[in-house]
Amino acid sequence: MFTTETLQKFAREVAKYPAGQQRSAVMACLALAQEEKGWLAPETIEAVAKYLELPPIAALEVATFYNMYDLKPVGKYKLTVCTNLPCALSGGYHAARYVQDKLGIAFGETTADGKFTLIEGECMGACGDAPVMLVNNRRMCGAMTPEQIDKLLEECK
Numbered sequence: 001m002f003t004t005e006t007l008q009k010f011a012r013e014v015a016k017y018p019a020g021q022q023r024s025a026v027m028a029c030l031a032l033a034q035e036e037k038g039w040l041a042p043e044t045i046e047a048v049a050k051y052l053e054l055p056p057i058a059a060l061e062v063a064t065f066y067n068m069y070d071l072k073p074v075g076k077y078k079l080t081v082c083t084n085l086p087c088a089l090s091g092g093y094h095a096a097r098y099v100q101d102k103l104g105i106a107f108g109e110t111t112a113d114g115k116f117t118l119i120e121g122e123c124m125g126a127c128g129d130a131p132v133m134l135v136n137n138r139r140m141c142g143a144m145t146p147e148q149i150d151k152l153l154e155e156c157k
């Protein structure tokens, strides 16, 4: 199911915890599994659970709780727009509407060319930089005015 390289990374994560506490590595292993597969299919989540000797439901609970895990295929660029209160009060909804109009998709959708997926996100702890967007779960972009959004979309082309 997983490459040798991913299995080695799983082992490194598990080694960070005391013996018998491998379940603590579930978030990291799900992230690594997603990195390899592109998204987390039910069988991928089950394989992570099996590796960590967890009931599959325990891994599924984690995978469905955090929106950094993708439970269906996503585009090359996953754009997560924060619409929680501080961002909402500072232009988050306008940013969301603007990027939806630009891409022609709603939250939870992927553009026809498979390039962009748009996700509505929760607070990313960067409220001071509102409105905030996250690219592929890793790159945080703040003060997302229409001009900044245009620049970001252009970079992603």
Ligand code: FES
Binding pocket: 082, 083, 084, 085, 086, 087, 088, 122, 123, 124, 125, 126, 127, 128, 130, 132
């Ligand atoms: S509310 Fe958007 S980053 Fe905190």
